Amino acid sequence: MPELPEVETLRQDLAGVVLGARLERVELFQTRMLRGQDPTAIPERLSGGLIHSIGRRGKYLLMHTDRGTTLLIHRGMSGNVLLRDQGDPIERHLHLLLELDDGRQLRVVDPRGFGEIKALTDQELTIKFATLGVEPFGPEFCPGHLRERLAGRRAPVKMLLMGQQIVAGLGNIYSDESLWMAGIHPKREGGSLGPHELSRLHEGVVSSLQDAIIHRGTTFDGAVLDLYGQPGGHHPQVFQPRHDPKQTYPCARCGSALQRLRLSNRGSTFCSKCQPMKKTDSRRVARPLGGRADRRAAGPRATSQTVAL
DNA sequence: CGCGAGACCTGATAGC
DNA sequence: TGCTATCAGGTCTCGC
Numbered sequence: 237m238p239e240l241p242e243v244e245t246l247r248q249d250l251a252g253v254v255l256g257a258r259l260e261r262v263e264l265f266q267t268r269m270l271r272g273q274d275p276t277a278i279p280e281r282l283s284g285g286l287i288h289s290i291g292r293r294g295k296y297l298l299m300h301t302d303r304g305t306t307l308l309i310h311r312g313m314s315g316n317v318l319l320r321d322q323g324d325p326i327e328r329h330l331h332l333l334l335e336l337d338d339g340r341q342l343r344v345v346d347p348r349g350f351g352e353i354k355a356l357t358d359q360e361l362t363i364k365f366a367t368l369g370v371e372p373f374g375p376e377f378c379p380g381h382l383r384e385r386l387a388g389r390r391a392p393v394k395m396l397l398m399g400q401q402i403v404a405g406l407g408n409i410y411s412d413e414s415l416w417m418a419g420i421h422p423k424r425e426g427g428s429l430g431p432h433e434l435s436r437l438h439e440g441v442v443s444s445l446q447d448a449i450i451h452r453g454t455t456f457d458g459a460v461l462d463l464y465g466q467p468g469g470h471h472p473q474v475f476q477p478r479h480d481p482k483q484t485y486p487c488a489r490c491g492s493a494l495q496r497l498r499l500s501n502r503g504s505t506f507c508s509k510c511q512p513m514k515k516t517d518s519r520r521v522a523r524p525l526g527g528r529a530d531r532r533a534a535g536p537r538a539t540s541q542t543v544a545l
Numbered sequence: 546c547g548c549g550a551g552a553c554c555t556g557a558t559a560g561c
Numbered sequence: 562t563g564c565t566a567t568c569a570g571g572t573c574t575c576g577c
Contacts, residue, residue, distance in 0.1 A: 237570065268554090271573090295571080313570055314555080329555085348554045350571060391548060400572085408570065457557070478558080478569075500549055502570070 238311035238460050240372065240405030241448035242468060243295050246317055249463035250299070251290040253319065254336065258286045259301065261335035269312075269331050269346065269353045278332070281305040281355035294368055294404025296352075298361075305355055307334075308364070309344060312351030316461045318343045369404045372441050377403055379434040386434070389426035392499050393437075396426040403441060409454055409475045412505055413444035416474040416489075419521030421511045422504045423497070430517030448472075476505045489521075 238246075262279040264270075270278070285301030292298060297317070299307040309317065318327070320341045332344040332353055344353060356364065369385075370376040385402040386393070396402055397411045406414065415422050417440035420433055429437065448454055453468030456477040461467060473488045476496075484493040487507035495508045516522055 239571090310571080312554095312572080347556070348570090350554065352572090389547080395548085398571085459556090501551080503568090 237313060237407055237409055237454075237456070238295065238315065239407035239410050240292075240295055240445055241410070241470065242453035242460050243292055243297050243311060243405075244449050245452045245462055245468065246311075247290050247292045247297055250297075250317070250342075253463065254287050254299075254342065255290070256286065256288070257340075258337040259283060259334050260337050261333070263333045263335075264331070265333065266329075266331045266349070268349050269315075269344075269351055271352050271354070273354050278307075278353070278355045281357075282307055282334075293365055293371070294400060295407070296365075305357060306361055308352065308354045308356055308361070310352035311460075312346060312348060314348040314459055315344065315346035315351035316465075317463060318345060318461070318465055319463045367401055369400055369402045372403050372405055372445055377438070377442075379431070379438045382429075382434045382438055383431070386426040386429060391426055392423045393420060393426045393429065394422035394499055394504060397441070398502075405445065406441065408502055408504075409472055410441075410444050410448065412475040413448075413472055414440040415511060416440070416506060417444055417521070419510050419516060421508075421513045422499060422506050423513065428515065430515055432517045432519050433515070435519070436521060474505045474507065476503075479503060479505060 259282050262282045264275055264278050267275045281303065282301060282305060285303040285305060287299055288302050289300045290298065291300060295310060297309040320343055322339050322341065327343060327345045329345050329347040330343055331346055334342040370381060386396060389396055394411050394415060397406050397414065398408065414437065418433065418436035420429070420437060448470040451468060451470035452462060453460065454470045454472055455461065455467030458467055474494060476485060479496050481496070486492070487494055487510060490507065490509050492507060492509045494505050497504050510521060
């Protein structure tokens with residue numbers, strides 16, 4: 237489940253390793269991630285190009301070349317970009333191989349193939365991102381932006397956060413994390429949030445993403461890896477990858493049992509004490525009586541405060 | 546247009 | 562042990 241922090245970790249890794257490298261060979265192994273783009277466009281638009289910058293927009297990774305073209309990669313559910321040497325064995329679900337002028341290779345591997353690979357011009361990029369929401373670390377993202385874009389919306393706030401059109405980069409993990417930090421129930425209607433709730437939500441989005449980036453993202457089941465094939469070290473506070481209904485999971489803030497619900501066929505985990513359905517428009521997240529954070533209750537899932545930076 | 550459900554896909558896991 | 566069913570989720574498409 238690569239979301240913004242996992243894509244940003246990859247962007248940082250790539251920027252330290254492939255800037256200034258030339259794409260000697262561009263070989264496509266599967267076409268289903270092209271989402272309709274002509275397969276010949278990939279080698280034709282990228283071959284011989286020099287990578288001059290690595291960018292990111294929401295969950296999209298952007299590799300800009302001096303040919304005026306950009307390789308766009310969306311990691312979908314299970315996509316990784318791995319740095320390999322020429323002789324390394326070929327991965328089972330290899331989609332795209334980029335060989336650099338020093339012989340190293342970048343390989344886009346994605347078992348499920350839910351992601352996207354495209355070679356685009358600047359103009360095509362602009363069109364692609366026309367309806368994408370603002371960057372959570374950009375100047376436009378503020379409580380006022382949330383107020384404007386959530387106004388009148390009756391869908392659950394979690395679905396609106398995941399929609400990418402209001403703010404870009406949140407998936408299931410960091411939507412749950414943001415709402416938990418903000419003390420807002422995932423099913424609250426978007427337009428019903430009060431000013432302090434909007435401020436808390438803004439803060440929750442930014443800090444949950446920042447926490448994860450510091451620890452190089454979240455990895456479950458060894459599925460989401462960095463450029464070197466290593467897992468991320470972030471441990472979400474509420475999100476459960478495979479929630480076992482027979483087990484109870486304590487809230488890291490108040491210790492009460494986390495609840496599970498389904499929103500548009502997506503699993504959501506939240507704390508019904510810390511994230512009540514009724515409006516709680518105070519400046520800070522209410523803590524239930526006697527509900528001090530219980531580190532032991534949090535179990536092996538370390539909180540961000542307990543991880544040495 | 547807003548909203549929600551279904552499709553796409555494979556691997557991990559639960560249950561038999 | 563080995564088979565089958567189920568679940569997971571990012572984004573697109575479709576129907577209401």
